[in-house]
Amino acid sequence: MRNLLFAEPDSACEIENFDHDLTRLFGILKMQRPAKSQQENNLATHLLNLYEDAWPDDYGNVIVPVKMEDSYTMFSCHTDTVHPKPNKEHTSILYADTILKQVFTNGLSQLGADDGAGVWFMMNMIEAGVAGLYIFHRDEEVGGLGSSHFAKYHEDYLTQLGIKRCVAFDRHYYKDVITHQGTRCCSDNFAQALSNELNMTDEFEFEPCDTGVFTDSANYTHIIQECTNLSVGYWAQHTVKEVLDYGFASQMLARLVQVDWENLPTERDVNDNDYAYGYDWHQWSGRDYKAYDFSMTGSTNHTSYSTMIQFIEQNSEYVAEYLLDLDVTESEIIQHVGIAFDDL
Numbered sequence: 508m509r510n511l512l513f514a515e516p517d518s519a520c521e522i523e524n525f526d527h528d529l530t531r532l533f534g535i536l537k538m539q540r541p542a543k544s545q546q547e548n549n550l551a552t553h554l555l556n557l558y559e560d561a562w563p564d565d566y567g568n569v570i571v572p573v574k575m576e577d578s579y580t581m582f583s584c585h586t587d588t589v590h591p592k593p594n595k596e597h598t599s600i601l602y603a604d605t606i607l608k609q610v611f612t613n614g615l616s617q618l619g620a621d622d623g624a625g626v627w628f629m630m631n632m633i634e635a636g637v638a639g640l641y642i643f644h645r646d647e648e649v650g651g652l653g654s655s656h657f658a659k660y661h662e663d664y665l666t667q668l669g670i671k672r673c674v675a676f677d678r679h680y681y682k683d684v685i686t687h688q689g690t691r692c693c694s695d696n697f698a699q700a701l702s703n704e705l706n707m708t709d710e711f712e713f714e715p716c717d718t719g720v721f722t723d724s725a726n727y728t729h730i731i732q733e734c735t736n737l738s739v740g741y742w743a744q745h746t747v748k749e750v751l752d753y754g755f756a757s758q759m760l761a762r763l764v765q766v767d768w769e770n771l772p773t774e775r776d777v778n779d780n781d782y783a784y785g786y787d788w789h790q791w792s793g794r795d796y797k798a799y800d801f802s803m804t805g806s807t808n809h810t811s812y813s814t815m816i817q818f819i820e821q822n823s824e825y826v827a828e829y830l831l832d833l834d835v836t837e838s839e840i841i842q843h844v845g846i847a848f849d850d851l
């Protein structure tokens with residue numbers, strides 16, 4: 508993890524004079540695209556117009572096959588963002604810290620690098636001619652609706668193409684190759700081999716990680732053997748403090764076009780759905796995998812209750828970020844610990 512602080516407005520400058528690729532990235536980030544919005548639809552239409560071989564399924568997912576005769580790889584991102592209160596123009600004001608190479612908003616809206624970063628990677632990979640089946644999924648943030656539709660109605664298409672691996676670009680921070688989204692989604696050997704490929708970039712420290720939360724690739728684990736999700740350099744997603752390390756994202760993109768995707772090992776059985784060791788996973792309503800074991804605050808754990816209270820007081824922002832990553836909502840905490848709403 509690098510610098511987790513929200514950059515000071517003083518050290519920031521308004522975005523201007525960036526090269527073509529970053530201008531496109533910031534253009535994507537500027538658009539507030541909540542699920543089912545006109546703006547999400549506009550992005551999908553833009554992609555359909557841009558790529559000759561692109562086609563929409565009947566849900567509105569955009570599928571772009573590139574040199575499929577050479578490929579058994581699928582790439583995944585989502586077009587929607589978390590913007591519960593979009594402004595009238597559906598446009599965010601962005602700032603960049605050009606020293607840290609971080610981009611963020613003026614604090615009045617989410618950045619939407621979740622998953623604008625993934626959209627940007629995939630557009631550039633398509634244009635670089637990286638072979639694969641690119642699926643820009645709709646409505647991930649409201650229950651993985653686009654991907655569950657595609658998995659349900661286009662299973663034969665994926666099977667006919669012989670897709671062996673599905674790689675999503677939708678994970679926070681810098682170094683995760685996700686092996687479990689609740690239950691196992693890819694083999695450890697696949698995750699390690701992909702980590703090794705990514706780490707050919709100096710300073711990259713990718714490694715297999717079993718604490719993933721839901722993204723679209725989880726909806727294909729019964730069809731595709733190796734499904735994963737990669738860190739793309741954003742954090743505090745879903746909040747107005749969301750940041751994208753665009754320096755990292757640019758390095759990542761440069762690596763993604765070099766990875767030898769087709770020679771990664773394929774080992775997982777599609778029926779292998781084990782739980783991550785040491786985690787108390789519960790699958791909820793097909794989407795949410797609740798991971799946090801609240802009993803860790805009890806006497807059975809090394810961390811005493813008072814130490815935990817102290818830790819939360821001193822690190823409340825990170826604890827909030829962690830809980831959000833685990834999809835834990837305020838009402839669930841209230842329900843779990845039994846506080847009546849009236850007490851708040």
Ligand SMILES: [Zn+2]
Pocket residue numbers: 585621622647677722
């Ligand atoms: Zn996402």
